[in-house]
Amino acid sequence: MYAPIGTESAPIIQFYNSMGWEDVAKRSLNYFLDKQHEDGFMQNFGGYMVETGAVLWSLGEYFRYTNDKEWIEQIEPKILKSVDYLLQWRNENKVDSLRGKGYGMIAGKVADPEDDFHQFMLNGYAYLGLSRVAEMLAKVDPDQSNRIKKEAEAWKKDIRESFFNAMARSPVVPLGDGTWSPTIPPWTEAAGPRALYLNRENFYSHGTFTVPDVLLGPLYLVFCEVLGVNEPASKMMLEYHSELFYQNNGVFSQPYYSRHNWLQAKLGLVKPFLKTYYNTFSAVADRETYTFWEHTFHVSPHKTHEEAWFLMETRWMLYLEDNSTLRLLNTVPRKWMEDGKSIELNNVQSYFGALTVKVNSEIGRGYIEATIQCNSDRKPKEVTIRLPHPDGKKAIKVTGGEYDSDTETVTVKSFNGKVYVRVEY
Numbered sequence: 001m002y003a004p005i006g007t008e009s010a011p012i013i014q015f016y017n018s019m020g021w022e023d024v025a026k027r028s029l030n031y032f033l034d035k036q037h038e039d040g041f042m043q044n045f046g047g048y049m050v051e052t053g054a055v056l057w058s059l060g061e062y063f064r065y066t067n068d069k070e071w072i073e074q075i076e077p078k079i080l081k082s083v084d085y086l087l088q089w090r091n092e093n094k095v096d097s098l099r100g101k102g103y104g105m106i107a108g109k110v111a112d113p114e115d116d117f118h119q120f121m122l123n124g125y126a127y128l129g130l131s132r133v134a135e136m137l138a139k140v141d142p143d144q145s146n147r148i149k150k151e152a153e154a155w156k157k158d159i160r161e162s163f164f165n166a167m168a169r170s171p172v173v174p175l176g177d178g179t180w181s182p183t184i185p186p187w188t189e190a191a192g193p194r195a196l197y198l199n200r201e202n203f204y205s206h207g208t209f210t211v212p213d214v215l216l217g218p219l220y221l222v223f224c225e226v227l228g229v230n231e232p233a234s235k236m237m238l239e240y241h242s243e244l245f246y247q248n249n250g251v252f253s254q255p256y257y258s259r260h261n262w263l264q265a266k267l268g269l270v271k272p273f274l275k276t277y278y279n280t281f282s283a284v285a286d287r288e289t290y291t292f293w294e295h296t297f298h299v300s301p302h303k304t305h306e307e308a309w310f311l312m313e314t315r316w317m318l319y320l321e322d323n324s325t326l327r328l329l330n331t332v333p334r335k336w337m338e339d340g341k342s343i344e345l346n347n348v349q350s351y352f353g354a355l356t357v358k359v360n361s362e363i364g365r366g367y368i369e370a371t372i373q374c375n376s377d378r379k380p381k382e383v384t385i386r387l388p389h390p391d392g393k394k395a396i397k398v399t400g401g402e403y404d405s406d407t408e409t410v411t412v413k414s415f416n417g418k419v420y421v422r423v424e425y
Contacts, residue, residue, distance in 0.1 A: 003044040004031055006051030007110075007125070010058045011308035017065040018315050020349045025062055026071065029055070033078050040078075040085030049108025052082050053125035057224075060132020064351045067378070073140050080144065083133055086126050087151055093118070100165045102188035104158035110216050111257075113205050117187035120163065121216050124224030127155045131225065159226050162188045163218065167233065171196060173240060181240040184218040184233075193217075195245070207297050208252040214245045215257035223259040229266045238263050242272065250279040254295050256309035265316040265331055268407065273331040277317070281310050318343070321351045326380040326415075328357060328372065334388035339363040352380045363390060367424045375417040383412040387423045397424040 009028065016025040032042050032055045042052040059079065063072060072079075089106045098105070102118035110121045134149035163184065170192040172180040183193050191198050194212045205211045219241060221227045222234045238260055242249060249272055251258040261280075264273035284293045284306055292307045294300035320327045329343065336343060338361060345357040353376025361368050368387045374380065388408040389395075395403050400421035401410040412419050 002046075004028075005045045005048055005305075006032060006042055006054035006058070007048070008305040010054055010061075011312045012304055013058050014061050015308050015311045015315065017062060018312075018349055020347065020354075022066055022068075025065075026068075029059060029062060033075055036078055036082065040081035040083070042082060046112060047109055048111060049106070050110040050122050050125050052086055053122075053127070053129035056082060056129030057125060057132050060129070060136055063132075063136045065349050067139075069140050072136050076137070076141060076144075079133055079136075083130060083148055083151075086130065090126070090155060098188075100161055102162055104155060105162060105188065111211075113203070113211060113216070115187070115212060115216075117189045118162070119187040119216065120159070120184075120218045120226075121186070121220040121224075123155070123159050124220045124226050127152055127159060127226055128224040130155065156226050159221065163221060163226070164233070166190075171198075173244065175240060175243055181236060183240060184237060186212040186217040206253040207295060207299075210245055210252055214241065214251055215254055219259050219263065222263055229263065234263065235267075238267075248279050249276040250283060250296070252296065254306075255280045255284065256306045261309075261313055262316065265313070265320060266322070268330055270331045273317070274333055277313055277331075315348075318345060319348065319350060319355060319357070321380075324381040326350065326352055326355070326374070326383045328370075328383065328385040329359070330384075330386055332386070332388070334390050334392070337361045337363070337368060337388055338390045350374075351378070352376060353378045357385075359385075359387070361390075363425070367422055369423075370421045371418075372412070372415075372421065373418045374415075379417055380415055381413075383415045383419065384409050385412075385421060386410075387421070389425055393425045395423045395425060398422070399424075 013025050013028045035044055036042050042055050090104050093106055094104050105118040105123045107118045108122055109115055110119055130148055130152035134145045134152055137145035166188055167182050167184050170183045170185055172182055175181050185192050194203055195209055219237055227234045241260055261276045283296045291302040294303040317331045320330055341361045343359040347354050347356055352374055356373045359370040370385055372383055386409045394405045398410055400419050401412040403410050410421050
């Protein structure tokens with residue numbers, strides 16, 4: 001048992017929102033607001049310095065689901081106190097000696113390892129938190145929103161400058177196809193990935209040497225929206241991480257800390273995502289208690305953080321927002337589309353409001369059909385739904401949208417709140 005952590009509580013709270021448990025999510029967020037330090041710092045466990053940004057992000061996610069302007073107005077003073085704490089901390093690091101290698105980036109540990117550096121994960125969460133605050137306050141306090149948005153974009157610019165400079169300094173490594181890949185260290189002070197052992201130091205932790213590079217490393221910059229999903233650097237990191245740091249796309253030690261799962265889902269990498277999904281939960285799920293271990297070597301039982309990321313992975317598999325587009329069944333196994341099987345989402349919550357989806361496979365009769373309904377005033381402009389034939393066959397006729405045979409996806413443009421899709425084979 002230990003106190004809630006801003007980062008580890010995030011998937012729990014966001015799954016509450018996905019299920020429509022708004023009051024439980026709000027109650028959970030109030031814990032962090034009630035425990036906020038006088039100076040705005042949020043920190044509840046083990047000297048983790050990353051919690052403030054992560055909590056602000058979760059508040060922003062709550063707002064995306066609920067559009068609860070009344071509550072945001074009530075807690076705005078606390079939000080601004082945390083924002084100003086982060087900005088003051090950042091200003092202390094605007095030192096000329098850090099130009100291009102941590103300038104304007106905060107330093108501190110992000111988890112158990114005592115690594116008090118200008119970490120990309122730490123700064124990614126800080127940027128993401130400020131970005132979400134600017135988004136929330138746009139509807140309740142435009143002046144503060146504009147101020148914070150400018151500060152967030154400046155922080156993002158400094159992180160990106162240090163990131164690409166770190167990439168330029170870091171060694172390249174060989175991959176299995178004969179190519180060589182650039183690498184990125186977990187923080188600006190390092191000359192390269194810690195696993196390369198460029199410095200003779202002891203960093204074995206939690207049963208592995210890969211914690212700094214993989215569980216707490218630079219891939220967080222993609223998850224935290226500092227880097228774009230489709231940027232070459234993002235795809236490059238995923239590629240060399242997958243080949244050199246993972247085993248069958250599973251991560252050593254505490255696997256649900258790695259955010260390659262989210263990037264795989266966003267990129268629509270079906271087979272890699274499913275390999276990550278099944279190899280991870282089969283390794284940490286306890287068959288006796290139906291709870292999850294923290295680590296693959298079965299230490300620290302009944303971990304709700306791990307369980308929640310598994311549930312959020314399942315949610316991403318079934319529905320995932322992408323700007324103004326709602327993506328459905330983007331990475332589900334094609335086995336789920338066998339004859340007679342069905343998938344149903346009943347009034348689940350999303351950024352676009354309540355969502356109901358019903359999919360029925362009648363492959364024996366030559367078709368799969370789906371009904372999609374989202375009638376809120378925040379409904380998506382576009383909906384995509386992937387309906388893979390269990391044997392890989394391509395559609396010969398499609399009703400309700402435009403079909404992409406490569407991705408087995410139907411796109412519904414100018415979505416009006418309800419649509420019926422039918423794919424015939």
